[in-house]
Ligand SMILES: Cc1ncc(C[n+]2csc(CCOP(=O)(O)OP(=O)(O)O)c2C)c(N)n1
């Protein structure tokens with residue numbers, strides 16, 4: 001059993017970025033919920049994914065709000081829009097001085113570019129974390145991962161402060177998958193000079209991890225962004241949008 | 251309409267109460283506002299029909315309170331042709347982005363201009379596809395990084411950016427064509443003057459009129475609003491010179 | 505090679521490259537823009553070409569030029585973009601050009617919306633453009649199948665010299681699943697491309713065309729095309745039977761994402777001892793009509809239920825297949841709304857609770 005305490009990061013603003021499909025949205029959503037459960041300060045999550053049309057953190061809005069996380073994402077019909085909507089309140093939320101803010105950014109350097117338009121807001125301390133998944137084509141090697149880090153740093157104009165090892169194959173994830181990913185993350189860590197802040201993995205795989213092998217905290221994820229045929233807790237769907245793909249804040 | 255003739259600076263009535271969906275620092279909002287002001291000042295709002303594009307400005311009908319038709323991607327000039335030809339008393343304008351007008355809709359705009367259709371086009375050039383996530387546009391600057399030019403626009407394969415104002419000015423049919431920018435207040439004043447002139451020509455039934463407005467897209471350019479204005483001035487302006495390229499009275503270069 | 509995690513659009517893009525299609529022409533449109541973004545990174549590595557065209561109209565015609573040279577080329581788009589390519593698709597069918605088109609369907613009609621839909625069934629399976637022609641239509645329901653069917657699409661296009669389409673709703677384009685690419689991909693032998701315009705040095709000139717001034721010649725061409733479609737119907741029907749057995753009380757027919765949802769429902773109902781089977785068409789054209797008929801007429805089957813993300817399109821083919829022998833029911837949602845397993849389940853229970861329903865059209 002490797003269930004450690006929630007890996008709280010001190011900084012007020014915590015930004016998760018990474019390759020498409022690295023799982024940053026799952027990590028960000030779970031992390032925001034974890035923060036809300038552990039700290040006394042208010043917690044908000046900003047959906048800054050202007051690239052993906054589906055499977056964004058706004059889809060977990062209802063469940064997050066129930067857990068005490070304020071979700072900042074386009075409202076009403078705009079949440080389905082094929083429009084890169086940057087709400088004016090985002091800037092304010094980042095620049096505020098109290099509370100914790102989690103930012104979920106779109107994939108790759110393309111998705112991270114939007115950070116650059118907010119570059120002048122990140123004055124105070126922040127964590128900028130690269131979520132690595134060794135089972136994704138462009139980040140399956142150290143070279144590929146370093147290139148991803150480099151490309152995202154260029155397009156976002158922010159410097160990474162740490163690595164999240166989040167190697168997974170969705171429901172085919174095994175303990176070995178996670179360990180293999182952690183080894184890659186460690187190698188990237190050495191090359192890039194960035195610490196591995198934590199390993200994240202879904203329940204079953206996380207439980208069986210050997211604390212000897214993993215030298216950093218393990219953060220257990222509960223999948224939030226489910227496909228319509230996977231949804232177990234389906235009652236949670238709003239009745240108005242019954243059958244709707246996206247849960248939105250109306 | 252405008253009973254309160256005393257007010258010096260008012261939100262144009264035509265510009266509804268809705269908060270726009272545009273990103274902070276996006277010039278679409280300013281350009282909408284100028285159009286609304288001009289329509290109101292000329293007193294033509296009641297007989298104006300706008301043609302909305304497919305692009306970030308697709309929801310323009312939520313902000314400018316006149317009749318609108320939502321065009322298919324790139325085809326606004328054809329919609330406008332149909333409308334204006336059967337209802338010549340209407341004031342018709344299209345509002346189009348550079349993907350819409352200079353890529354998928356080049357055919358329609360060239361032929362509408364060449365036929366001398368008597369409507370007005372507001373062409374918003376932000377050097378990128380905003381709505382679909384920052385892909386390269388025909389107006390993207392050489393070397394500019396976009397989602398589909400990850401190593402920068404390669405002019406050997408993609409050619410140089412299209413200068414729509416110049417291209418259309420080469421047509422012999424009389425027209426009013428001007429390029430303006432919005433990176434500072436002086437230019438905004440000039441831009442509004444040009445938009446007003448464009449509608450004036452239409453009211454007089456003189457000619458096709460097009461104003462190319464250099465715009466910004468901080469989100470997809472990856473710049474702060476301030477930096478985007480700077481970039482417009484330092485990078486776009488040298489390539490896209492401002493000025494009046496064509497008037498029905500003859501070639502003028504300001 | 506180990507399993508890797510991919511997004512549907514990327515998996516399709518990579519599959520095309522693995523099938524030797526390194527010429528890609530496209531215009532951005534949600535929800536498939538990742539194909540182009542993936543290609544703009546990958547194609548330079550494999551010596552391919554990606555042209556971001558000025559429009560989908562141009563894409564269709566660029567493809568004609570590209571495949572006429574005998575090379576494998578393809579495009580991907582979403583519903584409105586595919587509409588703009590119809591003139592070219594009709595012409596490529598007439599001129600027997602083997603092109604592959606990927607349609608990541610979104611909600612229509614008109615500009616519609618960007619969420620998933622299956623409302624381009626008619627467009628893809630009934631021709632879509634003008635004239636008498638058909639395209640081969642493959643409909644994956646998992647990402648692994650998206651990979652396999654994309655690769656197969658290039659083979660079938662070459663085999664029949666016919667436009668071939670892979671249609672997937674936006675959900676499949678956007679979701680992530682682990683996939684595996686075949687180690688060393690081998691194809692059945694294909695006929696030589698002895699029609700390709702490669703320069704006539706040392707041989708008689710070749711002409712690729714669709715204009716026939718003589719009506720008799722045009723008719724002959726159409727008859728020959730029709731014979732080809734007949735061959736496709738004989739040889740290329742593909743489908744999956746899920747939990748089909750003699751106890752089934754209802755036969756579901758669904759494809760793509762809807763089939764995944766139906767499977768969830770079938771599994772849940774099985775726990776309550778309600779036996780339901782699913783016949784999932786993998787080829788939408790040619791359509792597995794005979795197979796549906798064979799299952800539908802089994803004595804235990806009370807009704808055939810078609811579930812789609814549309815107002816009812818494939819159901820017309822199901823109805824034709826069942827030939828009035830059993831009631832054909834329909835359940836669908838549109839606009840980008842994906843029916844939930846609950847809704848489908850409720851609908852099934854409603855049908856089961858009905859007294860012996862008269863055989864009548866689903867349209868009522
Ligand atoms: C036929 C068709 N093809 C593609 C699209 C997708 N699409 C929507 S907007 C757009 C381009 C937007 O760029 P631009 O015209 O420059 O306007 P901006 O968003 O930058 O204001 C594209 C390609 C579509 N809606 N219809």
Ligand code: SF4
Nearest residue numbers: 272273276306380467
């Ligand atoms: S994406 Fe660009 S063009 Fe669109 S609203 Fe944002 S800044 Fe404006």
